[in-house]
Amino acid sequence: MAASCRLKPLSCVAVSGGTHGNEMSGIFLAKHWLRNPMELRRGSFAVTPFLGNPRAIEKCVRYVGRDLNRTFTTEFLSSTEAEDEPYEVVRAREINQTYGPKGSAQAFDFMFDLHNTTANMGACLIVDSEESLLPMHMCHYIQTHYTRSPCPIYLYKLPGEETYSINSVAKAGLTLELGPQPQQVVRADLFTQMRDLMACALDFIELFNKGTVFPAFEIEAYKITGRMDYPRYSDGEISAMVHPKLQDKDFLPLNPGDPIFQTFSGEEILYEGNTTIYPAFINEAAYYEKKVAFAKMEKHMFSIPGLQRE
Amino acid sequence: MAASCRLKPLSCVAVSGGTHGNEMSGIFLAKHWLRNPMELRRGSFAVTPFLGNPRAIEKCVRYVGRDLNRTFTTEFLSSTEAEDEPYEVVRAREINQTYGPKGSAQAFDFMFDLHNTTANMGACLIVDSEESLLPMHMCHYIQTHYTRSPCPIYLYKLPGEETYSINSVAKAGLTLELGPQPQQVVRADLFTQMRDLMACALDFIELFNKGTVFPAFEIEAYKITGRMDYPRYSDGEISAMVHPKLQDKDFLPLNPGDPIFQTFSGEEILYEGNTTIYPAFINEAAYYEKKVAFAKMEKHMFSIPGLQRE
Numbered sequence: 174m175a176a177s178c179r180l181k182p183l184s185c186v187a188v189s190g191g192t193h194g195n196e197m198s199g200i201f202l203a204k205h206w207l208r209n210p211m212e213l214r215r216g217s218f219a220v221t222p223f224l225g226n227p228r229a230i231e232k233c234v235r236y237v238g239r240d241l242n243r244t245f246t247t248e249f250l251s252s253t254e255a256e257d258e259p260y261e262v263v264r265a266r267e268i269n270q271t272y273g274p275k276g277s278a279q280a281f282d283f284m285f286d287l288h289n290t291t292a293n294m295g296a297c298l299i300v301d302s303e304e305s306l307l308p309m310h311m312c313h314y315i316q317t318h319y320t321r322s323p324c325p326i327y328l329y330k331l332p333g334e335e336t337y338s339i340n341s342v343a344k345a346g347l348t349l350e351l352g353p354q355p356q357q358v359v360r361a362d363l364f365t366q367m368r369d370l371m372a373c374a375l376d377f378i379e380l381f382n383k384g385t386v387f388p389a390f391e392i393e394a395y396k397i398t399g400r401m402d403y404p405r406y407s408d409g410e411i412s413a414m415v416h417p418k419l420q421d422k423d424f425l426p427l428n429p430g431d432p433i434f435q436t437f438s439g440e441e442i443l444y445e446g447n448t449t450i451y452p453a454f455i456n457e458a459a460y461y462e463k464k465v466a467f468a469k470m471e472k473h474m475f476s477i478p479g480l481q482r483e
Numbered sequence: 484m485a486a487s488c489r490l491k492p493l494s495c496v497a498v499s500g501g502t503h504g505n506e507m508s509g510i511f512l513a514k515h516w517l518r519n520p521m522e523l524r525r526g527s528f529a530v531t532p533f534l535g536n537p538r539a540i541e542k543c544v545r546y547v548g549r550d551l552n553r554t555f556t557t558e559f560l561s562s563t564e565a566e567d568e569p570y571e572v573v574r575a576r577e578i579n580q581t582y583g584p585k586g587s588a589q590a591f592d593f594m595f596d597l598h599n600t601t602a603n604m605g606a607c608l609i610v611d612s613e614e615s616l617l618p619m620h621m622c623h624y625i626q627t628h629y630t631r632s633p634c635p636i637y638l639y640k641l642p643g644e645e646t647y648s649i650n651s652v653a654k655a656g657l658t659l660e661l662g663p664q665p666q667q668v669v670r671a672d673l674f675t676q677m678r679d680l681m682a683c684a685l686d687f688i689e690l691f692n693k694g695t696v697f698p699a700f701e702i703e704a705y706k707i708t709g710r711m712d713y714p715r716y717s718d719g720e721i722s723a724m725v726h727p728k729l730q731d732k733d734f735l736p737l738n739p740g741d742p743i744f745q746t747f748s749g750e751e752i753l754y755e756g757n758t759t760i761y762p763a764f765i766n767e768a769a770y771y772e773k774k775v776a777f778a779k780m781e782k783h784m785f786s787i788p789g790l791q792r793e
Contacts, residue, residue, distance in 0.1 A: 204720070205747040233771075291665040355601040355665035357768035361724040361745045410514070414671040435671045437515040458667035461543075 177389065177479035178306055181282070182382040187221045187272050188213070188285040188371070192242050192339050193459070194229025197359035198351055198367045199287025215375055217382035225268070225286070225339055228260055233357050235459050236261055242286075243337045250275060250342075265339075273342035283307070284343035285374065287367060290352035291458045293421040296322050296366055299348035301330040301338075303394060303475040307345050310387050310480045312394075314377040319370055325424050326394035327453060327470070347374065353421075356458055381482055389479040395424060395451050395470040402464040404434055404442060412436055415456040415466055423453045424470070434466070487699065487789035488616055491592070492692040497531045497582050498523070498595040498681070502552050502649050503769070504539025507669035508661055508677045509597025525685055527692035535578070535596070535649055538570055543667050545769055546571055552596075556647045560585060575649075583652035593617070594653035595684065597677060600662035601768045602777075603731040606632050606676055609658035611640040611651070613704060613785040618657050620697050620790045622704075624687040629680055635734050636704035637763060637780070657684065663731075666768055691792055699789040705734060705761050705780040712774040714744055714752060722746055725766040725776055733763045734780070744776070 190203025206213050206222040213220035224230055226241045238259025249262050250269050272281045290297075298315060300308040312326050327350070330336060340346025349370055351363045381387070403411040413434035419427065426449045427433070434442035444450075452467040454460060500513025516523050516532040523530035534540055536551045548569025559572050560579050582591045600607075608625060610618040622636050637660070640646060650656025659680055661673045691697070713721040723744035729737065736759045737743070744752035754760075762777040764770060 201724075201747055209748070291668050353665070355663070355768050356667065357771065358601050358665075358766055359724050360730060360766070361727040362730065364724060364747070365727075414511075414669050414674060417671040417675075420670060420672065437511055437674070438519070456668055456670070458665050461667065 177481070179481055179483045180307060182217065182482045183282040183307075183378050184218050185221075185281040186218055186283045186285075186378065187223060187281050187343065188287065189223055189225040189339055190287045191227070191230040192225030192286055193235045193240075193288060194226050194231070194237075195233050195235050195356040196287075196289035196354075197357065198289050198354065198363050199349075200224070200230055201359050201364060202287060202367055202371070213375070215379040217379055220285070220375065226261065226264060228264075235356070238262070241265060242339055245269065245275065245339055245341050246335050246337045268339060269342045275342040281343040282345065283378070284340035284346040285371065286338065286340045286346065286348040288348060288350045289354040289356075289363070290350055290454060291355060292352050292423050292453065292455050294325070294327075294350055294352045294423045294453060296324045296370060297327050297350040297352075297453070298324050299327045299329055299350050300394075301336055301341070301346075302328050303396070303473075303477070305345060306478065306480055307381075308347050309392065309475070309477045310381075311347055311374055311377050313390055313392055313477070314380075314387075315370060315373050316392075318376070319373045321366070321369070324370075325453075326392070328394055328396040331397060331399075381480070384482055387480040390477055391474055392477055393472060393474055395453060395472055397468050398450070398471050399469045400465045401433070401452075401467050401469055403461070403466045404436070411461070413442055416441065419452065419467075420456060423455050424451050426450075427452050487791070489791055489793045490617060492527065492792045493592040493617075493688050494528055495531075495591040496528055496593045496595075496688065497533060497591050497653065498597065499533055499535040499649055500597045501537070501540040502535030502596055503545045503550075503598060504536050504541070504547075505543050505545050505666040506597075506599035506664075507667065508599050508664065508673050509659075510534070510540055511669050511674060512597060512677055512681070523685070525689040525692075527689055530595070530685065536571065536574060538574075545666070548572070551575060552649055553647050555579065555585065555649055555651050556645050578649060579652050585652040591653040592655065593688070594650035594656045595681065596648065596650045596656065596658040598658060598660045599664040599666075599673065600660055600764060601665060602662050602733050602763065602765050604635070604637075604660055604662045604733045604763060606634045606680060607637050607660040607662070607763070608634050609637045609639055609660050610704075611646055611648075611656075612638050613706070613783075613787070615655055616788065616790055617655050617691075619702065619785070619787045620691075621657055621684055621687050623700055623702055623787070624690075624697075625680060625683050626702075628686070629683045631676070631679070634680075635763075636702070638704055638706040641707060641709075691790070694792055697790040700787055701784050702787055703782060703784055705763060705782055707778050708760070708781050709779045710775045711743070711762075711777050711779055713771070713776045714746070721771070723752055726751065729762065729777075730766060733765050734761050736760075737762050
């Protein structure tokens with residue numbers, strides 16, 4: 174990678190709340206911004222807020238037909254209308270039409286996506302990979318300027334995997350994943366935290382647009398390597414819970430031999446991997462059906478080149 | 484009230500898990516007991532475990548058609564089959580047939596009901612009223628013998644209100660309401676706590692059945708006096724969140740003038756009542772649709788007469 178990169182200023186920026194219809198911080202923030210759009214304006218740009226999945230929001234469920242945030246792949250975006258297709262496929266095409274098309278020159282410059290998790294992940298910043306220069310600089314700026322809590326960086330893209338998330342339709346994106354918060358609940362502390370993180374991110378864009386030079390840096394981030402399912406009975410029902418010693422320990426080291434599950438009868442199940450990992454999304458409500466008890470993460474240091482506008 | 488009462492020994496005892504299909508401690512406990520029934524046996528009796536709302540459990544939602552735990556009133560229990568009636572009305576009649584009929588001599592002697600809340604209510608014991616002698620003795624026994632955490636007593640019946648809960652079909656009942664736990668999540672710590680509380684309650688029944696004399700006592704309990712809705716916009720949408728100073732403060736005193744809500748723009752809304760109350764079910768996920776931000780409780784001391792078996 175070059176020691177420094179130049180990118181165009183960001184003029185078209187959007188933020189989605191309610192990509193999942195029961196994650197309330199972003200839903201109430203987006204609704205608040207739709208009533209009070211001034212809060213999303215800066216000198217050089219303004220952010221367009223929108224509700225990701227309005228039908229799911231109305232029912233206060235994660236999704237109606239299928240997970241919207243797994244629907245932004247070529248397969249779904251290029252599909253033709255069909256009568257029995259899930260609502261989210263229709264909605265993904267709409268969003269791609271409005272803020273994309275994905276991969277095109279017309280696509281929005283940047284999209285924020287606001288989420289909550291039941292896991293104890295704090296103020297987590299999710300980026301597709303460390304190669305996304307502008308988002309990595311944004312994370313660095315947030316970590317430096319938002320000092321009320323740590324903001325771990327989660328790199329979600331597995332090698333060779335196609336991007337599938339809502340903000341992959343824009344040229345770049347950042348997902349805020351705040352927790353722990355139960356589904357269908359809005360906590361004032363997390364609402365305020367999400368709003369402050371957004372304000373900090375917009376300050377970064379404003380500085381970038383106005384020509385600030387951001388030097389190269391080294392940064393720690395967690396990169397996904399795989400996922401761990403729950404132990405299950407032969408009928409598919411889970412047979413064990415996340416171990417109390419692992420519960421709430423997102424982004425802390427898990428070593429070979431450490432307990433990870435406890436069966437309903439009380440037996441411990443130990444981690445059999447060969448290396449230390451850093452679990453995240455531990456005991457996330459929505460991931461039972463995805464067969465994910467936690468995401469397996471490695472901790473790395475990355476060298477990020479400098480950045481300034483063209 | 485008499486200074487001491489004699490009641491028949493308890494032979495028919497049941498426990499429902501999954502009366503709400505997304506409250507996971509009771510669901511996984513009931514399923515565990517259905518696989519391992521010995522855990523619910525004592526010398527003088529055995530408990531029958533069952534799944535309260537199987538269809539809701541399968542979908543991992545609170546209910547399919549209407550809240551099952553508000554369906555055990557004369558209106559629903561005496562209704563005749565209709566094609567368009569909600570599933571839970573059918574299910575309530577089934578449960579009433581099996582474990583009741585409500586108010587009859589054939590009804591089960593006792594029913595436990597296992598719940599979770601997203602509110603910070605700890606190991607809460609819910610009884611209809613302080614006049615329910617055997618459940619109050621059971622609560623007293625649990626408070627004395629289960630010492631890992633406080634077990635506040637919540638008296639749920641408003642004056643003049645008909646009982647509507649699932650365990651009202653039995654002659655007496657106790658509801659365990661453990662939190663905080665997100666919907667659709669099972670935490671090992673709360674699972675173990677619920678199992679231990681049940682074991683303690685069964686020990687009490689065994690002692691009672693075997694002739695132990697339980698003397699009169701004084702006990703503190705929280706009695707509901709009403710419910711507080713969220714502030715709302717004219718379109719019905721909520722316009723404020725539970726205030727961060729009230730969040731997680733279940734069963735702690737709330738005084739006139741204390742903040743209770745924070746609008747999405749950041750203004751405080753203060754409590755305008757005349758007396759100190761003790762809120763509970765603060766920010767419970769399932770109560771947004773019931774228009775309840777918290778239950779208003781009074782704290783009282785009650786004198787409970789002695790108890791022994793006939």
